[in-house]
Amino acid sequence: xxxxxxxxxxxxxxxxxxxxxxxxxxxxxxxxxxxxxxxxxxxxxxxxxxxxxxxxxxxxxxxxxxxxxxxxxxxxxxxxxxxxxxxxxxxxxxxxxxxxxxxxxxxxxxxxxxxxxxxxxxxxxxxxxxxxxxxxxxxxxxxxxxxxxxxxxxxxxxxxxxxxxxxxxxxxxxxxxxxxxxxxxxxxxxxxxxxxxxxxxxxxxxxxxxxxxxxxxxxxxxxxxxxxxxxxxxxxxxxxxxxxxxxxxxxxxxxxxxxxxxxxxxxxxxxxxxxxxxxxxxxxxxxxxxxxxxxxxxxxxxxxxxxxxxxxxxxxxxxxxxxxxxxxxxxxxxxxxxxxxxxxxxxxxxxxxxxxxxxxxxxxxxxxxxxxxxxxxxxxxxxxxxxxxxxxxxxxxxxxxxxx
Numbered sequence: 001x002x003x004x005x006x007x008x009x010x011x012x013x014x015x016x017x018x019x020x021x022x023x024x025x026x027x028x029x030x031x032x033x034x035x036x037x038x039x040x041x042x043x044x045x046x047x048x049x050x051x052x053x054x055x056x057x058x059x060x061x062x063x064x065x066x067x068x069x070x071x072x073x074x075x076x077x078x079x080x081x082x083x084x085x086x087x088x089x090x091x092x093x094x095x096x097x098x099x100x101x102x103x104x105x106x107x108x109x110x111x112x113x114x115x116x117x118x119x120x121x122x123x124x125x126x127x128x129x130x131x132x133x134x135x136x137x138x139x140x141x142x143x144x145x146x147x148x149x150x151x152x153x154x155x156x157x158x159x160x161x162x163x164x165x166x167x168x169x170x171x172x173x174x175x176x177x178x179x180x181x182x183x184x185x186x187x188x189x190x191x192x193x194x195x196x197x198x199x200x201x202x203x204x205x206x207x208x209x210x211x212x213x214x215x216x217x218x219x220x221x222x223x224x225x226x227x228x229x230x231x232x233x234x235x236x237x238x239x240x241x242x243x244x245x246x247x248x249x250x251x252x253x254x255x256x257x258x259x260x261x262x263x264x265x266x267x268x269x270x271x272x273x274x275x276x277x278x279x280x281x282x283x284x285x286x287x288x289x290x291x292x293x294x295x296x297x298x299x300x301x302x303x304x305x306x307x308x309x310x311x312x313x314x315x316x317x318x319x320x321x322x323x324x325x326x327x328x329x330x331x332x333x334x335x336x337x338x339x340x341x342x343x344x345x346x347x348x349x350x351x352x353x354x355x356x357x358x359x360x361x362x363x364x365x366x367x368x369x370x371x372x373x374x375x376x377x378x379x380x381x382x383x384x385x386x387x388x389x390x391x392x393x394x395x396x397x398x399x400x401x402x403x404x
Contacts, residue, residue, distance in 0.1 A: 085124020
């Protein structure tokens with residue numbers, strides 16, 4: 001849908017750094033650790049209603065944890081385009097290690113500091129809402145609808161966030177842009193995630209006579225060693241996503257934790273990140289084969305695993321119209337074509353892909369450089385401004401303009 005450069009320039013002129021900083025600060029000032037998102041969600045809903053005149057509501061899958069969902073209605077004749085970010089954050093961590101108030105949103109040397117500044121209140125939510133306001137202030141009417149979704153629960157898998165909204169058909173966009181910290185790359189390749197909880201059984205005995213028991217911790221360690229070899233399952237490295245990975249996030253040798261008892265149960269958690277060419281079904285089958293090989297060595301082995309968070313690896317074809325629209329918008333704002341990259345997981349795009357929708361990730365900030373989940377999280381203000389401009393241009397070009 002062709003939009004004149006005159007209209008685009010008029011919209012871009014309405015995107016002001018001070019407005020973005022002020023809205024980001026208001027969002028950062030509201031603590032919203034996972035499970036405690038209601039206050040910031042309520043703020044989002046009220047802002048969309050009162051400041052932008054949008055239809056907006058909180059939609060909760062569990063009490064007091066509403067997702068903020070708003071719609072800027074177009075005049076008709078265009079698609080519904082979703083822009084989303086998440087409202088929940090991790091905790092602030094060790095306050096003594098922060099050089100600013102983690103909820104202050106202080107700007108120092110071109111960076112805005114605070115928990116959620118990058119992940120993803122500034123670059124996810126403030127930028128999207130400011131882009132909408134710039135379009136409204138320019139007097140531009142869109143044909144299609146803009147759907148804004150601020151989710152809860154993303155930091156722990158998104159069951160009650162995007163997963164809940166899509167599994168219950170509560171939102172139904174045509175196109176999805178995930179406003180995620182991509183360092184201004186277009187994220188089009190996504191690792192799959194497969195979390196498994198393993199339980200290994202043994203036989204208890206007195207710790208001074210371990211030969212009379214079967215130590216479940218020792219058995220678990222043997223399995224962990226096997227799983228660690230080549231990531232536990234076969235794969236071919238992907239040119240963008242790289243290697244499959246396996247991480248052991250936790251291990252528990254039983255509730256008593258006594259030195260003089262042979263542990264009769266051990267559990268541990270595994271986080272696998274799958275690359276394109278793999279599947280969760282293949283990984284599960286190969287882990288079952290691994291167990292069979294271990295049982296051949298130890299016929300009395302008792303082990304099972306529970307599958308959690310099975311999300312397939314995914315990619316978005318460059319033939320998708322939204323892809324070229326986003327490339328063109330980023331090139332106009334940044335002066336060069338954006339990098340097409342991959343990322344560690346689909347995040348809130350996973351249920352969107354599962355629903356058969358098209359989505360890409362794009363936004364300001366970098367997980368490592370910006371101290372995600374660490375003290376002194378920050379977002380560069382120049383990236384925040386540029387991402388907002390890119391979002392505004394994609395809104396114009398995806399939805400179309402009713403009158404020029």
